[in-house]
Amino acid sequence: MNNLLDFSDKTVVVIGGTSGINRGIAELFARKGARVAVASRSQKKVDDTVESLRSCGAEAMGFCADVREPAALAAGLVTVHTAFGLFDVVVSGAAGNFPALLTQMSANAFRSVIDIDLIGTFNVMQAVYPYLLKPGASVVNISAPQATIPMAAQSHVCAAKAGVEMLTRCLALEWGTEGVRVNAIVPGPIDGTEGMQRLASGDAMREATRDSVPLRRLGTPQDVGNACLFLTSELGSYVNGAILPVDGGWLQSGAGDLGRMLSKLVRRGTEPVLK
Numbered sequence: 073m074n075n076l077l078d079f080s081d082k083t084v085v086v087i088g089g090t091s092g093i094n095r096g097i098a099e100l101f102a103r104k105g106a107r108v109a110v111a112s113r114s115q116k117k118v119d120d121t122v123e124s125l126r127s128c129g130a131e132a133m134g135f136c137a138d139v140r141e142p143a144a145l146a147a148g149l150v151t152v153h154t155a156f157g158l159f160d161v162v163v164s165g166a167a168g169n170f171p172a173l174l175t176q177m178s179a180n181a182f183r184s185v186i187d188i189d190l191i192g193t194f195n196v197m198q199a200v201y202p203y204l205l206k207p208g209a210s211v212v213n214i215s216a217p218q219a220t221i222p223m224a225a226q227s228h229v230c231a232a233k234a235g236v237e238m239l240t241r242c243l244a245l246e247w248g249t250e251g252v253r254v255n256a257i258v259p260g261p262i263d264g265t266e267g268m269q270r271l272a273s274g275d276a277m278r279e280a281t282r283d284s285v286p287l288r289r290l291g292t293p294q295d296v297g298n299a300c301l302f303l304t305s306e307l308g309s310y311v312n313g314a315i316l317p318v319d320g321g322w323l324q325s326g327a328g329d330l331g332r333m334l335s336k337l338v339r340r341g342t343e344p345v346l347k
């Protein structure tokens with residue numbers, strides 16, 4: 073079993089891998105022996121992450137790219153291919169979020185999240201495809217509960233992540249015939265992350281969120297990383313097109329509570345139209 077989770081001599085690329093959940097995923101692959109490349113917009117975050125991956129004993133590199141810019145992605149991925157060869161695993165998890173009602177958002181605000189989460193995933197998929205044509209290669213897209221649970225103040229994220237999940241399932245069909253598996257993970261509320269900070273900051277919201285998880289704990293980046301290891305290893309070799317929640321059961325009940333809390337938060341000081 074342990075050998076199946078050995079990623080020595082495998083190349084893993086984590087887009088948006090320089091903080092939070094995705095960085096946790098990158099570090100776990102590094103500890104499992106993989107060569108790891110990360111990318112995001114901030115050079116400082118890329119440099120810090122590469123240093124940390126190297127301190128895990130891994131060969132590591134990184135590049136700066138905004139997933140909204142296909143040319144920057146292509147240029148960075150060429151350098152990874154030159155240094156590390158074809159890709160065994162791609163994790164695509166760059167995302168943006170802020171709580172806002174539809175009426176509190178400009179078209180550009182709505183579009184920015186669609187551009188990063190959904191079109192960004194499309195851009196990443198197109199850019200990595202030429203480097204994935206290798207037996208056993210696979211992709212994990214990072215989705216969110218918003219893809220299937222409608223939440224107030226999250227219409228932009230709900231729309232974008234629903235698209236990410238459907239894109240994942242369509243690519244499982246298109247690329248499955250070539251032996252490349254495409255799956256998605258749906259993290260629940262993951263402690264200490266930017267996502268939690270933006271949506272459930274403060275002790276009261278954090279505790280309410282924890283209490284709405286059937287397992288009564290918040291998740292960790294390692295919880296999500298463990299599921300990534302499974303999906304991308306031999307253990308997951310017949311799993312394709314799966315949308316895997318890693319959330320302590322939050323999607324079954326509880327995730328909707330976050331939408332209700334956010335609704336109260338963003339409406340503060342405004343009169344509801346219907347009482």
Ligand code: NAP
Pocket residue numbers: 087088089090091092093094111112113114115117118137138139140165166167168188192214215216217258259260261262263265266267268
């Ligand atoms: P995070 O720390 O903000 O991570 C986002 C990562 O993406 C960072 O490395 C960021 O680095 C990069 N990024 C953002 N915009 C980008 C862009 N336009 N182009 C390239 N890279 C970009 O967030 P997180 O909370 O850990 O969330 C990570 C993923 O998990 C997201 O897909 C999120 O939707 C999902 N998720 C999170 C939670 C949660 O509880 N946190 C729950 C469900 C799902 P730069 O700033 O350097 O670009």
Ligand code: COA
Pocket residue numbers: 167168169170171172176177178179180181182184185266267270
């Ligand atoms: N409420 C309403 N609108 C908001 C907003 C908020 N809280 N925050 C940003 N916006 C709007 C901006 O005003 C702008 O619209 P405008 O041009 O009409 O004024 C639009 O969103 C884009 O903002 P900008 O800051 O220019 O975009 P960006 O591309 O630099 O950043 C974000 C994208 C807004 C998603 C930014 O929060 C981000 O980079 N997030 C990445 C990290 C993250 O969200 N992590 C959590 C992942 S779950």
